[in-house]
Amino acid sequence: MDTQRHGITIGIERIGLESILVFKATGKLTHEDYKAIIPVLDSSLKGIDPKHVKMLVDITEFSGWELRAAWDDFQLGLKVGFKIEKVAIYGDKNWQEMAAKIGSWFLSGEMLSFGDYESAAVWLVD
Numbered sequence: 001m002d003t004q005r006h007g008i009t010i011g012i013e014r015i016g017l018e019s020i021l022v023f024k025a026t027g028k029l030t031h032e033d034y035k036a037i038i039p040v041l042d043s044s045l046k047g048i049d050p051k052h053v054k055m056l057v058d059i060t061e062f063s064g065w066e067l068r069a070a071w072d073d074f075q076l077g078l079k080v081g082f083k084i085e086k087v088a089i090y091g092d093k094n095w096q097e098m099a100a101k102i103g104s105w106f107l108s109g110e111m112l113s114f115g116d117y118e119s120a121a122v123w124l125v126d
Helices: 031-045 067-080 096-104 117-125
Strands: 007-017 018-029 053-065 084-090 110-114
Touching: 007 031, 007 117, 018 031, 018 117, 031 067, 053 117, 067 084, 084 096, 084 117, 096 110, 110 117
Parallel strands: 018 053, 053 084, 084 110
Antiparallel strands: 007 018
């Protein structure tokens, strides 16, 4: 059996005194992945202070999007509507630094790319 894992997991992680919204993208994301995550995201965001959001995005197992899913991702970013203070993307993709630069155009806060979890976490709580 050839199983291809894909999807988005979301959680809240404590780093020091900070509550960080954590996303992990796995495999090639589909439109159905975004349809499944929206209710979970809405529920998770109810416990977050909308004036102070920090996000950690793990793309170490991410391999891309189907075309419609890329559009879903863009719309999801607009939908969040929170004042995002910082977003740290970490992984080993050659395009992630460019994605962080482009993503920062659409955010009120900062977005940076990192090669490892530890560097990303330190920057978020700094």
